[in-house]
Amino acid sequence: MTPWVQRLIIANIAVFGLQVLVPGVAGFLVFVPSEVLTRPWTILSYMFLHGGFSHLFFNMLGLFFFGGRVEHRLGGRDFARLYFVSGVAGALLSLVLAPRAAIIGASGGVFGVSLAFAMFWPRERIYIWGVLPVEAWLLVAINTGLSVFSGFGGSGSGVAHFAHLGGYLGAWAYLSLRERLSAGRRFQRQVRQVPAAADRAVRASLDRLQLDGVHSLTRAEVDRILDKISAEGMGSLTAQERLFLTNFVPPDDRRSWTA
Numbered sequence: 001m002t003p004w005v006q007r008l009i010i011a012n013i014a015v016f017g018l019q020v021l022v023p024g025v026a027g028f029l030v031f032v033p034s035e036v037l038t039r040p041w042t043i044l045s046y047m048f049l050h051g052g053f054s055h056l057f058f059n060m061l062g063l064f065f066f067g068g069r070v071e072h073r074l075g076g077r078d079f080a081r082l083y084f085v086s087g088v089a090g091a092l093l094s095l096v097l098a099p100r101a102a103i104i105g106a107s108g109g110v111f112g113v114s115l116a117f118a119m120f121w122p123r124e125r126i127y128i129w130g131v132l133p134v135e136a137w138l139l140v141a142i143n144t145g146l147s148v149f150s151g152f153g154g155s156g157s158g159v160a161h162f163a164h165l166g167g168y169l170g171a172w173a174y175l176s177l178r179e180r181l182s183a184g185r186r187f188q189r190q191v192r193q194v195p196a197a198a199d200r201a202v203r204a205s206l207d208r209l210q211l212d213g214v215h216s217l218t219r220a221e222v223d224r225i226l227d228k229i230s231a232e233g234m235g236s237l238t239a240q241e242r243l244f245l246t247n248f249v250p251p252d253d254r255r256s257w258t259a
Contacts, residue, residue, distance in 0.1 A: 005063060029049050055105060094162045098162050
């Protein structure tokens with residue numbers, strides 16, 4: 001069992017034990033959307049409450065089966081962020097679409113983890129009740145359809161369907177943003193990591209910039225960057241400034257800028 005999966009399971013079991021032994025705990029930690037401004041802590045604390053042993057058991061079972069591989073893939077810090085962002089998103093969607101319904105349970109976080117699993121391993125087979133094989137992407141699609149139907153007028157059965165949907169939305173948003181930021185960081189490293197020999201070639205190419213017919217505003221920006229190089233050196237350029245200059249470098253010199 002991975003570290004964060006273990007911590008979350010222990011925390012959920014511990015809080016459930018408190019619920020049983022100290023009845024007032026549930027009332028203090030439950031999330032009621034319409035009371036979020038007076039009880040802001042409940043947007044997180046509700047994730048550790050459960051309506052009974054079976055509710056706790058199935059949530060922790062899902063966290064156990066899906067969480068380990070997702071945590072290995074993301075790392076502990078990003079896994080924890082994914083889990084809590086998913087849970088908070090579940091609370092926020094409930095705030096918008098079901099403001100009077102009290103919410104408890106780790107389902108938002110667990111659903112977010114299951115979505116991450118399906119995004120990373122969409123063809124992985126999940127055995128429902130240990131018998132029925134369903135691919136991960138299809139399981140998410142079925143759960144989404146059921147939650148939408150039940151949340152908007154189907155059989156509610158006291159289940160926080162919008163918290164489930166919010167968990168999916170939160171996980172998707174977090175993973176999408178994480179991927180975009182990671183791609184940006186990779187690009188910046190590629191642009192900035194110029195070997196010393198190539199750096200000399202880059203400096204030499206500055207004398208051969210092709211600026212004929214360039215708009216005055218663009219030329220002013222080029223001059224600003226060249227002044228910055230003169231004052232602070234090539235290493236002072238941002239990734240965007242370096243990329244901007246490549247537009248005016250002769251084609252034969254561009255390899256040294258991106259090596």
